Amino acid sequence: MAETLTITSIGHEGDGIAETTSGRVYVPFTLPGETVAVEIEGERGHLVDIVTPSPERTAPACRHFTVCGGCTIQHWAAEPYQDWKRGLVATAFQQRGIETEIAPIVPVGPHTRRRAVFSLIKTDSGTVLGFHRRESHDVLAIEECPLLVPEIETRRERLAHLADRLLERGKRGRMTVIATDNGLDVALDEVKTPSRADYEALGRHSTDGIVARLTVNGAQIFMSRVPEIRTDAALLYPTPSGFLQATAPSETALARLVDAAVGKATPVADLFSGIGTFTLRLARRAPVLAVEGDTILLQALDRSMRFSKGIKTITARRRDLFVNPMAPPELKPFGAVVFDPPRAGAKAQSEMLAKSTVPKIVAVSCNPATLARDARILIDGGYRLTRVTPVDQFLWSGHVEVVAEFELARKSGPTARPVRLS
Numbered sequence: 001m002a003e004t005l006t007i008t009s010i011g012h013e014g015d016g017i018a019e020t021t022s023g024r025v026y027v028p029f030t031l032p033g034e035t036v037a038v039e040i041e042g043e044r045g046h047l048v049d050i051v052t053p054s055p056e057r058t059a060p061a062c063r064h065f066t067v068c069g070g071c072t073i074q075h076w077a078a079e080p081y082q083d084w085k086r087g088l089v090a091t092a093f094q095q096r097g098i099e100t101e102i103a104p105i106v107p108v109g110p111h112t113r114r115r116a117v118f119s120l121i122k123t124d125s126g127t128v129l130g131f132h133r134r135e136s137h138d139v140l141a142i143e144e145c146p147l148l149v150p151e152i153e154t155r156r157e158r159l160a161h162l163a164d165r166l167l168e169r170g171k172r173g174r175m176t177v178i179a180t181d182n183g184l185d186v187a188l189d190e191v192k193t194p195s196r197a198d199y200e201a202l203g204r205h206s207t208d209g210i211v212a213r214l215t216v217n218g219a220q221i222f223m224s225r226v227p228e229i230r231t232d233a234a235l236l237y238p239t240p241s242g243f244l245q246a247t248a249p250s251e252t253a254l255a256r257l258v259d260a261a262v263g264k265a266t267p268v269a270d271l272f273s274g275i276g277t278f279t280l281r282l283a284r285r286a287p288v289l290a291v292e293g294d295t296i297l298l299q300a301l302d303r304s305m306r307f308s309k310g311i312k313t314i315t316a317r318r319r320d321l322f323v324n325p326m327a328p329p330e331l332k333p334f335g336a337v338v339f340d341p342p343r344a345g346a347k348a349q350s351e352m353l354a355k356s357t358v359p360k361i362v363a364v365s366c367n368p369a370t371l372a373r374d375a376r377i378l379i380d381g382g383y384r385l386t387r388v389t390p391v392d393q394f395l396w397s398g399h400v401e402v403v404a405e406f407e408l409a410r411k412s413g414p415t416a417r418p419v420r421l422s
């Protein structure tokens, strides 16, 4: 039987929260202040009816919202939605005992997501390309996705057709698509190994002007041109399975924040550098040491370096920074260190930085919880947190990207001498 509850806040995944005498109930697709009729199952409330809607409720941008497993919060006006995201960052820091001002979130609009991972399934009527249904492994055929750039969104049928040949009836696969400046970079995974005839058939797409590179189960099938992304500083070369910031506007915003925070500091170490998103921009002003664990990404950075003009020396090193973080003596020469680790954060590296004398540290993170943990380590080591800026890189979800800036607050000991990187 349905019960009537009042929603008081929104949780970190975007579900409405009602406080009841038997504890919290999470009700998806509701908003603070709303009275809702729900069927309660443990901690979950299944929405039956919105009795009193919030004046902040808006029409969702996508017809698949609430059915698709992707977005969790499209039904809220921009301002309270952005305040909520900012609040997620503030809460993560508070949970580590850090009270700090959070700058307004940098908004990122729809139709900007340039990398999509689709699920595929071959049915009797052909290959379905889409996303998982909410709380299910079923593949939902999508007719639109207002997150995606048009170069991907409008080519869904064509992409499904490309995958069709390598799927058997009833079987599933995965397709990663990156929209680059000179065509789509398409990687098919968990599909059958292509036969010689498949190679020839797939190869015909190399001349269609749409697909720049096709990779199947990790092996390159064709590359009619090297996929590239033009930025304000250099050409970036994304790899089929490696990391790429999710949208171009968020990448620009992050790079500008990093650049401004580093200022005139020199030289700079860019840790977890990937394909050089920040390295290449920073190298316009200072020599940069780029450290990354993935050889393929370092090869892509090397290509960018060779095609970039007017930049200072970039030294690229492969290193596992979880197992073997840069130690204080190695960090000593740097005027600034930038680090942008995966979701797990950079605990070991932060412990080393906390003992270092690096004057400026800039942390970029897609996980406020691990960022706050690492910030605590740096603060306890004598750094001051000077600025925290969220960027809405993951629109309509509970995920948020953050840039945090630190300055050495304790006496740094002997003055760090600049070194020449070669």
Ligand SMILES: C[S@@+](CC[C@H](N)C(=O)[O-])C[C@H]1O[C@@H](n2cnc3c(N)ncnc32)[C@H](O)[C@@H]1O
Residues within 6 Å of the ligand: 243, 244, 245, 272, 273, 274, 275, 276, 277, 278, 291, 292, 293, 294, 297, 319, 320, 321, 322, 323, 340, 341, 342
């Ligand atoms: C969030 S991405 C950032 C990449 C880059 N800063 C950018 O903006 O494109 C994190 C990077 O850390 C790298 N990485 C993951 N684990 C690592 C490790 N243990 N040691 C070094 N690099 C690692 C990944 O390959 C990835 O390139």
